[in-house]
Amino acid sequence: MSTHRLMQRFRAGDPEATRRLYDDYGKAVFAVAVRALGDRGLAEEAVQLTFLSAWRAAESFDLSRDPAPWLYAIARRVAIDLYRRERRHRSVDNDVEPEIAVLPPSIETTWEAWEVRIALERLAPEELEVIRVTHYRGLTHSEAAEEMGVPIGTIKSRSHRAHKHLAALLQHLRQEATA
Amino acid sequence: MNHDEFRAAYLEGRLGASEERHISGCRECRAATAQLDATRALLADPTTWDEPAPDLGERVVAAFKRERSQPQRPSWRWLWVAVPAAAAIAVAAWVVTRPPAPDWKVDLPGVAQAAQAMGTVEGWNVAAGTRMEVHVDNLPAAPAGFVYEFWMSQGRNHVSAGSFIEAGSVELVAGVSRRDFPRLWITMEPLDGNTAPTGAVVLDTG
Numbered sequence: 001m002s003t004h005r006l007m008q009r010f011r012a013g014d015p016e017a018t019r020r021l022y023d024d025y026g027k028a029v030f031a032v033a034v035r036a037l038g039d040r041g042l043a044e045e046a047v048q049l050t051f052l053s054a055w056r057a058a059e060s061f062d063l064s065r066d067p068a069p070w071l072y073a074i075a076r077r078v079a080i081d082l083y084r085r086e087r088r089h090r091s092v093d094n095d096v097e098p099e100i101a102v103l104p105p106s107i108e109t110t111w112e113a114w115e116v117r118i119a120l121e122r123l124a125p126e127e128l129e130v131i132r133v134t135h136y137r138g139l140t141h142s143e144a145a146e147e148m149g150v151p152i153g154t155i156k157s158r159s160h161r162a163h164k165h166l167a168a169l170l171q172h173l174r175q176e177a178t179a
Numbered sequence: 180m181n182h183d184e185f186r187a188a189y190l191e192g193r194l195g196a197s198e199e200r201h202i203s204g205c206r207e208c209r210a211a212t213a214q215l216d217a218t219r220a221l222l223a224d225p226t227t228w229d230e231p232a233p234d235l236g237e238r239v240v241a242a243f244k245r246e247r248s249q250p251q252r253p254s255w256r257w258l259w260v261a262v263p264a265a266a267a268i269a270v271a272a273w274v275v276t277r278p279p280a281p282d283w284k285v286d287l288p289g290v291a292q293a294a295q296a297m298g299t300v301e302g303w304n305v306a307a308g309t310r311m312e313v314h315v316d317n318l319p320a321a322p323a324g325f326v327y328e329f330w331m332s333q334g335r336n337h338v339s340a341g342s343f344i345e346a347g348s349v350e351l352v353a354g355v356s357r358r359d360f361p362r363l364w365i366t367m368e369p370l371d372g373n374t375a376p377t378g379a380v381v382l383d384t385g
Binding site: 013015018019022023026027030031034035040043044047048051052055056060062065069070072073076077108109111112113116117120131132134135136138159160163164166167168170171172173 | 183184186187188190191214215217218219221222223224225226227228229230231232235236238239240242243244246247284286288289294295296297299316317319
């Protein structure tokens with residue numbers, strides 16, 4: 001299904017389109033929310049509110065545009081609203097005047113986190129796995145080969161391919177940073 | 180070694196002699212290493228890999244179905260006929276005191292180096308010109324010595340409606356109408372005393 005058709009069906013209220021949109025962007029929305037809110041439960045609430053807010057605003061969405069930046073903007077705004085709500089609740093409990101306009105400390109890094117998560121979703125499963133075990137878990141190529149039960153040469157070529165693919169997907173971040 | 184090969188190797192953390200030779204002679208790739216370092220940090224960050232509960236997708240769809248099944252709100256005209264007098268007085272008070280709907284609303288897409296930015300502008304035609312509420316997302320804070328400035332234009336005639344320094348919502352007023360100055364755009368301007376739009380365009384209705 002094309003993105004245009006997906007957004008058309010989402011706008012029309014098709015639950016399958018909502019599920020498809022969640023499958024495409026749900027993990028990235030969660031990554032933004034958990035980074036901003038620091039709490040899985042709140043982050044999952046933020047994900048639900050993001051897709052609901054997106055549907056309420058879908059009538060004004062330009063179908064010719066990429067939905068990713070639009071969804072990110074909604075996710076960011078929802079995370080900020082939830083952050084401020086939680087701070088107000090804590091302020092009431094502690095009898096302290098809340099800071100209404102405060103932003104989550106890590107909000108400025110959520111755009112890059114969103115882009116990295118979107119790019120990771122576009123890798124082939126074996127590419128994603130080698131990126132995860134080497135960067136997140138810190139395994140060497142020989143440790144990864146032993147764990148995944150493949151020759152070290154296979155891990156090296158997968159890693160090379162995965163990083164080349166990921167670097168290409170994230171090239172626009174470098175262009176924005178150096179502009 | 181070309182740029183793409185270097186960047187893939189740097190991202191992988193694989194810097195050998197050929198990579199070192201490349202970076203020593205390539206300003207573009209040297210400039211890119213800060214962003215590549217930030218990406219590597221994100222790849223090592225647990226929050227990047229944290230995933231929601233497996234049933235969250237079903238919960239999102241269930242919430243969506245509940246929202247979609249909500250009955251339509253009746254129009255305020257219908258309420259005048261159907262509700263008792265006391266409730267009708269409350270509705271009248273709400274109609275009189277609520278903010279009026281904007282006379283127009285337009286999307287303000289990001290352009291060029293700020294392609295990820297996006298905004299909307301709601302406008303009210305007032306006696307003094309145009310009052311606007313501008314909502315902007317995904318725009319980094321203006322660096323020191325710069326501001327974002329909002330313009331209404333017709334050809335080469337430009338009117339500034341005001342300035343701001345970071346994404347969010349701002350209320351601006353211009354002494355002209357959108358009918359006469361239809362182009363709405365935002366630039367990043369240096370604080371140099373020049374009143375004309377000279378900076379990089381970040382959002383533009385075109």
